[in-house]
Amino acid sequence: MEVMKVLHMNGGMGDASYANNSLVQRKVITMTKPITENAITQLYYSALPKSLVIADLGCSSGPNTLFVVSELIKVVDQLRRKSGHDQSPEYQVFLNDLPGNDFNTIFKSLPSFQKKMSNQLGAGAGPCFFTGVPGSFYGRLFPTKTLHFVHSSYSLHWLSKVPEMVESNKGNIYMAHTSPPSVLRAYHAQFQADFSMFLKCRAEELVLGGRMVLTFLGRRSEDPSSKECCYIWELLAIVLNEMVSKGLIEEEKMDSFNIPHYTPSPSEVKSEVLKEGSFFIDYLEVSEVNWSVNNTSCEINSSDDQFCDGGYNVANCMRAVAEPLLVSHFGDAIIEEVFKRYREILSDRISKENTRFFNVIVSLIKKE
Numbered sequence: 001m002e003v004m005k006v007l008h009m010n011g012g013m014g015d016a017s018y019a020n021n022s023l024v025q026r027k028v029i030t031m032t033k034p035i036t037e038n039a040i041t042q043l044y045y046s047a048l049p050k051s052l053v054i055a056d057l058g059c060s061s062g063p064n065t066l067f068v069v070s071e072l073i074k075v076v077d078q079l080r081r082k083s084g085h086d087q088s089p090e091y092q093v094f095l096n097d098l099p100g101n102d103f104n105t106i107f108k109s110l111p112s113f114q115k116k117m118s119n120q121l122g123a124g125a126g127p128c129f130f131t132g133v134p135g136s137f138y139g140r141l142f143p144t145k146t147l148h149f150v151h152s153s154y155s156l157h158w159l160s161k162v163p164e165m166v167e168s169n170k171g172n173i174y175m176a177h178t179s180p181p182s183v184l185r186a187y188h189a190q191f192q193a194d195f196s197m198f199l200k201c202r203a204e205e206l207v208l209g210g211r212m213v214l215t216f217l218g219r220r221s222e223d224p225s226s227k228e229c230c231y232i233w234e235l236l237a238i239v240l241n242e243m244v245s246k247g248l249i250e251e252e253k254m255d256s257f258n259i260p261h262y263t264p265s266p267s268e269v270k271s272e273v274l275k276e277g278s279f280f281i282d283y284l285e286v287s288e289v290n291w292s293v294n295n296t297s298c299e300i301n302s303s304d305d306q307f308c309d310g311g312y313n314v315a316n317c318m319r320a321v322a323e324p325l326l327v328s329h330f331g332d333a334i335i336e337e338v339f340k341r342y343r344e345i346l347s348d349r350i351s352k353e354n355t356r357f358f359n360v361i362v363s364l365i366k367k368e
Contacts, residue, residue, distance in 0.1 A: 027289050029068060029153050032215055032361050035283055036068070036151065037075050039211045039363050043149055044079050046209055050087070052076060053148050055094040055205075057137045058155020061102040066113050068151050069093050073117065077125050088126035096133040096141055097155075100324070103132045136160060138197050142205040150202055150212040156195065157217045159260040163190040171241060174233035174259045175225045184224050191262035195272045203278035203366060210366040212279070218263045218360035220286050228358050229263035232318065235349065239341045248334060257329050259322075266360050273364065283363035288356045314350065315343035 044052075054072060059065045073091055080088055095106060110130055117128065135141055137152070138160045163186035169179050175187050202212060219229040227234075240257075243249040266284055273279055319339050327335060349355060 028215060028287075028357075028359055029064060031287055031289065031359075032153070032213065033071065035285075035361055035363050036072070036213045039213050039282070040072050040075050040149060041079060043209070043211045044076050045083075047148065047207075048085075049089050049148055051092060052089040053092045053094070053146055055096060055133075055142065055147050055150045057096045057141075057150060057152040058158070059095040059097050059101070059106070060155075061097075061105045064153075065095065065106050066109065068153070070113070070117060072149065072151075073125075073128065074120070077121050081124075086124070088124055090126040091128040093128060093130050094133050094142065094147075095130065096135065096137060098136060099134040101134065103134065106132065137201070138194050140201050140204065144204055145207050147202075147206045148210050150206065150210070151214075152212075153215040154217055156198065156214055157261055157263050159187075159190050159262055160194050160197075161190070162258050162260045163187050165258075168255060169258055170255050171237065172234070173237045173240065173254075173257050174261060175230050176234050176237070177225045177230075179225060187262050188224060188268070191264060191268070192272060194262075195264075195269070196276050199273065199276040199278060203276070206366040208366055208368050211282075212362075212364040212366075214362050214364070216264055216269065216360045217357060218269070218286065219265050219358050222265055222267065224263075224265075228356075231355070232314075232357075233259060233261075235345050236318070236322070236338075236342055239338055239345060242341065243334065243337065248337065249330060253330060259325065263358075264360060266362075269360055269362055273362070278367055279364040280367060281362060282365050283361070285361050287359045287361065289359065290354075290356055314346045315339050318342070 054069060056065070056068055076091075077088065095103075097103070114128060118125070133141055137155075163183075165183050165186045167180045167182045169176075169183045172179050172183075175184055206212070217229070219226050221228050240249060240254055244251050244254050266286055270281060270284060273281055316339075319335075319342075323335060326338065
């Protein structure tokens with residue numbers, strides 16, 4: 001699997017698009033808002049930049065893409081007014097994702113976004129310039145010492161490639177309690193290599209005292225095969241194995257499919273930051289969010305039962321994320337059946353269990 005070519009969220013504005021199935025991600029961004037606002041506040045007061053350069057890495061497309069940027073700009077403008085500074089900084093915003101991302105949808109939304117921001121901020125706010133930056137954040141993306149603030153949410157758990165394994169991960173598509181220890185070690189080693197490279201590249205690109213706020217899909221437990229992080233993929237593996245048993249998927253295809261993904265613990269994130277050495281850790285925490293956060297749609301669409309079906313909402317959320325990977329490996333003929341079965345098993349588990357995503361949030365400061 002060539003991750004850089006096939007990894008992207010479902011584009012457009014359809015029923016299975018990321019734009020219409022990213023409420024969990026929106027909830028997580030909202031939960032981390034106090035951390036992000038504290039970081040941008042400290043940055044502004046310490047640097048008072050004439051031009052503030054912000055990069056959102058793994059921006060995807062849809063309503064969440066510009067949400068963080070708009071909140072950051074609002075905070076800076078409030079700080080400017082509160083401090084009595086007449087001169088507003090200009091804002092340069094870089095939106096980064098892999099080349100397969102739906103950048104066109106983002107660009108089409110920019111005129112209305114800029115008009116809305118202008119109305120909200122009023123006279124005196126500096127201009128905002130947007131640039132799309134396709135490419136992997138596991139390499140250099142920007143010139144040396146040009147960025148002030150880097151944000152990334154629900155992106156860094158994606159690896160640059162599927163780990164190289166010496167043993168088969170038979171019957172699984174991710175780390176699981178039945179995975180051989182060597183598979184777990186291979187996943188961890190790939191995370192270490194990738195995150196270390198990410199930190200090294202951003203250390204080159206950030207100005208001294210620059211800030212980063214990063215949110216991973218992660219876990220509290222030190223067990224990499226913990227149910228906290230692997231359960232949702234284990235349930236998808238159950239569906240795929242059922243389809244193997246019915247002859248709908250080739251067993252060889254199933255056994256050669258692994259998700260390029262790693263859900264780190266706080267100690268694993270901390271360890272890599274300290275090892276790389278370019279950043280101070282200002283803040284590190286774990287938060288939780290229910291799988292079925294989308295069920296708030298019930299209150300608005302109570303006449304439509306599907307909106308109140310946790311399995312339907314979570315299956316659509318996962319489809320928006322995983323469908324391109326599945327299609328690239330298995331083809332598109334099985335996709336409807338996969339997610340029909342996945343919805344059923346998710347509905348059953350959500351009704352019986354307290355199913356949650358765990359998030360690891362870290363706020364970093366570039367060392368002098």
